[in-house]
Amino acid sequence: MxxxxxxxxxxxxxxxxxxxxxxxxxxxxxxxxxxxxxxxxxxxxxxRDRSALIEGVHQLALGELADRIALAIGGRSGQEALTAFADAHRDYARQFPGRWTALQRPASPATVRSEGAGRVAALTLAMLRGYPLPESELVHATRLLAATVNGFLALRANDSFAHREPAAGLSWLRALEVLDGAFRSWPTEGKI
Structure with missing residues (x-):
């Protein structure tokens, strides 16, 4: 170039x-x-330096992921939206493993305030609002969702699921079914 x-x-x-x-x-x-x-x-x-470069990759990846999530969940709700949301993450991680790794790093304050981060957060909340979750519980539901999706994808990337049947794809679907059930029957505030 x-x-x-x-x-x-x-x-x-x-x-x-x-x-x-x-x-x-x-x-x-x-x-x-x-x-x-x-x-x-x-x-x-x-x-400025490698740190700024990595921050830039992180922000780029957030914007790209937000675009994919928006396309995936548009017009969907409930389990259909949840599955599309999670699959957008999974497909992005497969197609762009280096960018996905950047997304797993701690976000700088500038990255947290970036347009891409804001869009991912807004889309996540929009998808979760398709469930009967109290507003006060959305942060907890978001954390559970992120832990499940990111944890599963990290373990799969490390071939942690390659040693036993059934195929990891079936476990992915089961995890999403369980999340859907959890979001549908989420305890009301103060009843945990």
Missing amino acids: ARANLTSAAVIRAAADLADRDGFDAVTLSALARGFGVQTASLYSHV
């Missing part, structure tokens, strides 16, 4: 592509500079 094409967005996208191709730990400024055919110092006018 020619030096004239270097922008912050191009550098971050190249970092995300590198993470998907070679693994998250392969993302360094020197590796990106080699890919662009420039000196590492040339990248510092576009990204």
